[in-house]
Amino acid sequence: MIDNLDELASLRVERTGHVAEVTLLGPGKGNAMGPDFWNELPRVFRAADADPEVRAIVLTGGGEHFSYGLDLQAMLPQWSEYLGGDALAAPRTAFLDEIRRLQDAVNSIARTRKPVVAAVAGWCIGGGIDVITAADIRLASADAKFSVREVKMAIVADLGTLQRLGTIVGEGHARELAFTGRDIDAARAERIGLVNDVYPDPESMQAAARELAAEIAANPPLAVQGAKEVLGVNTQDQVEAGQRYVSTWNAAFLPSKDLSEAVQAFMERREPEFTGE
Template identity: 35%
Template sequence: MTSTNLTCFSLSIDDHIAHLVLNRPETLNTMHPTFWRELDGVLDQLHRDAQARVLVISSTGKHFSAGMALDAFGGELTLQDQTPEGRAAVFDQLMDLQSTFTRLETLRIPVVVALHGGCIGGAVDLVTAACIRYASADTFFCIQEINIGLVADVGTLQRLPKLMPMALVKELAYTGRRLGAEQAKVHGLVNEVFADAAATLAAAMQCAKEIAAKPPVAIWGTKQALNYARDHSVDDALKQMGWLQGAIWSNAHVGEAIAAFQTKRPASFPALQPLKSFREL
């Protein structure tokens, strides 16, 4: 097992499962500049080193996260609206923030989140980019941006309609109302609701354990195919599936999976290839 303590997170990797914990409960795990820098770095590490086969994200304290730290809108991060040039720069500043949560979608491994308490504002942006969402009974979701005069702009309005009915998304986005865990489950935002945070995390870790036991390259291919199918026609997605399967097919992996099943033993599969940037060569 390896573990790393950062300012806003703790990261551990054990038995091919990475567990990233938001660990600033005294600030309600709000998202200030250090949060973004550290999350970027962790996701880059997990993407490149191939040590983990699945990522679980959980949190501490009263709420999963209260979203963007309000003081982040001051000082150097102030969005300038006095000139065309300043307003044009907003595009690039937002793209930079959006890219961090997009990393969760493009990460080579699945992402499972264990939610409790409030999932507010930017936290909704984060969790909608995950693959699987488990929630405790006290979890609620709130598109908080509209309540402070903003349009949600880091992924919620783009990803949430892929997960829930558009009419409900519009209601939440226009009013800033809270959506409770049970209703979120009914409408497909969360996979399952559990009694408390401990039970929710246990379910997330069990799911992660099952994922980590599968061939990593087949999991990678499955995530690629699902994300592609979400945004393309069935015909295009079927063609992409053919190219993808042809690229990663392994008789050895299939044989190992079948043999392990028949002999009731854990299967053994190679890890994904670690990545090295061309600039590092």
């Protein structure tokens, strides 16, 4: 049950009545997604799914930002054997398994039978977009900014954004965001349908997310869960097929000179120079 979860490092879980609130905690001010996050996220959402006392979930970020996305500094060292230029079939197969493990963590949000309301303040980048597109409803404060940033790191986004975003905002907007990696503000996110509503500040946005979750939780739970399951049938197979394809693609093609240049430039806080190698 969700109330029995303990020893969480990257997430905080609280329940008020029939609403569970899951908060990203870090590390650092941007709630970057490191090893603890990827281990704990599926534990939390599977516990919420199994808990009959939980009827709706609010997913939010602690501090000023929702998430800066994948914690490259924490994750890259354990991926070094996968990404080396001489990596052959065995390490690439292991990397395929790793990508699918991270996909499964994000998918735990979509698979829970309880509706999930994502409440976004500040930055929501890369892996943060994967997470909120797996939610059912998204709200934002006026200071929120969004970026499908992977392309700027020489990465094909592989944890669900490319499979879910088009359904949410339409193919044209999804392709623009995925191809450019540009930042968009909350006003544009609302115009294209990435978020349902924008609120003046994080406090009013959080209050609205809790009120919406409580309104959902007040309805007959099995009917709500049934509606979510029926709605999910429309896209579930497409998402799963797309994730299988992109995980295979990245296991084969992710290692590149451009990726190394992107990481080096990130560490050195300079603009990268990509060569297409």
